[in-house]
Amino acid sequence: MAYFPRLGNYMLRFLERMRPSSQVPAVRRQAAAVNAPDLARDRFFLLELPDAGLAHFTLCGDYGEGGTDWSALAARDPRLEAFLLAPGRTYSLCVPAVPGSGYRGRILAARLHQHLLQQLSRDPFRQCELRRLLCYSPDSRSGITEKGFILWDPHDCLEIQRALQGLLFACETPRPQMGMFKADHSGLLWQRLWELPGVVGDKGGTFRVVPTEEPPLHPLVPELPITVVFPNLEETRKVFEECIPFIPEAKEILNLVDKCPKNLQKGRFPVIVIEGLDATGKTTVTEKVSKALRAVFLKSPPPCVSQWRKIFDDEPTIIRRAYYSLGNYIMASEIAKQSTQAPVIIDRYWHSTAAYAIATEISGLPHHLPPAHHSVYQWPQDLLRPDIVLLLTVNPEERIHRILGRGMHKTKEEIELENNELFREKVEISYQRMENPSCHTVDANPNRKVVIATVLNIIRKHCASL
Ligand SMILES: Nc1ncnc2c1ncn2[C@@H]1O[C@H](COP(=O)(O)OP(=O)(O)O)[C@@H](O)[C@H]1O
Numbered sequence: 506m507a508y509f510p511r512l513g514n515y516m517l518r519f520l521e522r523m524r525p526s527s528q529v530p531a532v533r534r535q536a537a538a539v540n541a542p543d544l545a546r547d548r549f550f551l552l553e554l555p556d557a558g559l560a561h562f563t564l565c566g567d568y569g570e571g572g573t574d575w576s577a578l579a580a581r582d583p584r585l586e587a588f589l590l591a592p593g594r595t596y597s598l599c600v601p602a603v604p605g606s607g608y609r610g611r612i613l614a615a616r617l618h619q620h621l622l623q624q625l626s627r628d629p630f631r632q633c634e635l636r637r638l639l640c641y642s643p644d645s646r647s648g649i650t651e652k653g654f655i656l657w658d659p660h661d662c663l664e665i666q667r668a669l670q671g672l673l674f675a676c677e678t679p680r681p682q683m684g685m686f687k688a689d690h691s692g693l694l695w696q697r698l699w700e701l702p703g704v705v706g707d708k709g710g711t712f713r714v715v716p717t718e719e720p721p722l723h724p725l726v727p728e729l730p731i732t733v734v735f736p737n738l739e740e741t742r743k744v745f746e747e748c749i750p751f752i753p754e755a756k757e758i759l760n761l762v763d764k765c766p767k768n769l770q771k772g773r774f775p776v777i778v779i780e781g782l783d784a785t786g787k788t789t790v791t792e793k794v795s796k797a798l799r800a801v802f803l804k805s806p807p808p809c810v811s812q813w814r815k816i817f818d819d820e821p822t823i824i825r826r827a828y829y830s831l832g833n834y835i836m837a838s839e840i841a842k843q844s845t846q847a848p849v850i851i852d853r854y855w856h857s858t859a860a861y862a863i864a865t866e867i868s869g870l871p872h873h874l875p876p877a878h879h880s881v882y883q884w885p886q887d888l889l890r891p892d893i894v895l896l897l898t899v900n901p902e903e904r905i906h907r908i909l910g911r912g913m914h915k916t917k918e919e920i921e922l923e924n925n926e927l928f929r930e931k932v933e934i935s936y937q938r939m940e941n942p943s944c945h946t947v948d949a950n951p952n953r954k955v956v957i958a959t960v961l962n963i964i965r966k967h968c969a970s971l
Pocket residue numbers: 781782783784785786787788789790907908910911949950951952953954956
């Protein structure tokens with residue numbers, strides 16, 4: 506996610522010149538081969554570059570410490586150097602995870618991360634460039650990742666340093682960890698951790714920045730089921746329970762969930778879901794098709810929870826996703842009831858919740874998404890299944906044309922979609938990887954009449970009773 510595209514042309518041109526072909530540069534391969542890092546802590550980092558590429562590095566040994574064969578580690582990743590040593594000053598900030606603190610710890614860390622993002626988007630930081638940083642363990646099974654930022658101040662202002670110090674002082678412990686990057690006389694890259702004056706237990710230290718190989722799986726993939734694509738109602742519930750102390754509306758939603766009957770069964774009429782990116786024509790199709798089939802039309806999130814949508818849209822992803830997941834479970838009881846009387850057509854359901862969550866969380870290029878058949882693409886065992894899901898697709902130009910024609914309020918994600926074709930691609934790939942049920946893709950570029958006829962045709966073929 507490009508928070509601020511202002512680093513812009515200078516950096517992109519520089520990276521373009523420096524970037525090797527798609528192969529891993531020889532120096533990086535060498536680094537990985539010799540890389541048995543004498544790490545103070547076993548921490549690796551992932552930095553999102555301006556071109557959506559991902560650079561990985563680790564921190565190695567104390568500056569001046571004897572015994573390390575630096576020549577063996579004299580590897581360079583020009584992309585990292587270009588970014589971390591751009592003229593001015595570059596800082597890193599990381600929100601620490603509290604191991605063993607479960608959803609509560611994750612939610613508190615996510616809220617602190619969001620708070621920092623909001624602060625760093627204001628004055629005096631507006632003149633800086635902000636990018637996402639992820640700290641992870643090379644043993645991806647450990648599942649403890651920490652989120653943070655790289656902040657580039659092109660003017661190296663004292664005001665920025667002071668403001669950062671103030672920001673850290675104002676945080677409760679465990680405080681975000683902060684570092685500054687610099688090059689030594691031979692051009693090697695170092696990170697110095699900040700010690701806050703007068704703060705007991707704050708450890709400083711200087712570490713060599715060593716590029717590492719990209720791991721086979723994006724480090725956030727293993728923890729998707731506990732951060733954004735919750736596998737069942739029980740897990741989603743746990744997230745929401747932790748929110749009650751600071752979002753009272755979470756309790757109201759849980760009360761609605763508790764009122765829903767358990768072990769829901771679908772009625773004898775078919776249940777049809779229409780999915781797709783914003784402005785692909787879902788509303789147009791669902792309205793017309795429900796008339797043609799005399800079906801009941803439902804939209805998720807359901808009206809009984811949509812009054813609180815804005816509150817949860819403004820929360821960090823873990824909370825926002827739990828909200829949409831619970832919305833699906835609440836809607837399932839309405840689907841069960843209505844499908845005893847008539848066919849049911851639904852504008853968005855589980856596939857939207859999962860596909861948007863995956864695409865938002867997984868940074869980088871589409872090949873960083875979880876591989877096909879991953880558990881995050883499976884329908885939750887305890888959520889009422891539809892008979893058929895249709896995925897409307899339109900080409901990017903036509904979609905933008907339709908969005909502009911509509912000119913309505915857009916969610917943050919929708920604005921992101923307009924700005925970021927890459928994100929759009931990742932949502933669509935995630936939709937297409939969904940399983941049990943998978944999506945029937947419909948080309949929704951033609952005019953309304955043609956699209957509606959195609960959709961009706963597919964539904965009638967699939968649902969014999971219609
Ligand atoms: N097949 C189509 N051809 C041209 N315009 C369309 C078509 N389907 C929908 N539209 C228009 O595109 C805009 C977005 O459609 P809408 O049904 O609201 O999409 P969604 O519900 O997926 O966001 C609306 O202005 C709608 O009238």
